[in-house]
Amino acid sequence: MTDQTPALLAAERRAHVLASLERDGAVRVAQLMDELGVAPVTLRRDLAQMEREGLLVRVHGGAVPTAGSLDDMDSAAVATAARAGSIAMLVPSLTFYYPTVVRGAEAEATRHGMPVVVRGASYELQDERPVLERLAHTEGVRGLVLAPNTDTPHAQDVVQWLAECGLPSVLVERDAVLLPEGSPVENVTTDHALGAVLAARHLASLGHRRVGLIIARDSPTSRKIAAGWHAACAELGLTPADQFETSLPPRTSPDFSSVVDSTLDAALSNGVTAILVHSDPEAMAFVDLALNRGISVPGDLSVVAYDDEVAEIFTPPLTAVAPPRHEVGRAAVDLVIRRLEDPTRPVHRVVLNPTLNVRGSTAPPRGA
16 A cells, blocks of 8 residues: 555646646646645656656746647636736845836736735845745745845855746846756846946047046946946047046945045046946935035036936936836836746847936036
């Protein structure tokens, strides 16, 4: 009797999987773990055997019926079943940049009748897995949109978790990473390198030839901004001697103000007449300091901010590179929903262009 028990249990699991496929149009390993109380390795072995028998097709995180089975199902019913539930979203900040991303995600999810469960982490959080696990096990959650910290010792652990969680996952403003089996996670990003190119070309069009780039030291966006800036300066014929570049500590750092002060001194002593600063609050700090010293903005120093979160309401209104934050959130949710409706579709990586909003903080250099 004991020898027959594993076979009996396997048969019951197979019947449960087939019934779920017929009812929902797809199954997830995470869902089956909860329903059957077995380990993921056991479920993956079951699904692999059923695939060999032609009963289903394995996809990332679960399985779908074979093509013939799908043809016999009502596609509208499959889509409705796929969209039932909610989307969980984890972002590193609920106060800057990401609120607009969240609003875009909520707008798209609402259009499909799905709520969004939002949680904020922080850039200092070293391991997001506990937060992600709580989100993934929230009742009704069918997909994840997240912006994980990619510069921590646990970054690869988060990737491994995404591979095993069984939920469709889309990264926002993070590069697509490879899952352990080699397939990339879907993502939606802004072309931040292009944003820096737009800023450099704008300053060059005004006649600036001595320019500076000031980036946030710990931001994952900074590397892309720097890459675009360097490419644009080369395109514009600006030599390294024409450029000034440095990075700033976090605004919460006790030496932030003194670093801004010394950075402005260094830029001006190098003859810089225009700077691109990431992000808005840092740009505002430079403008405030310059004006307090009697340096005219934009007369003596043109300033371009990067992010355009609050640049427009400053005095003077700041010329700024504006990532399409709302559209980033909307596109991420769209990817999740499309993945739920068709788990076999190709992996998508979406790149959106930023825009440059010219305002009152940039002008030709004196004497130009």
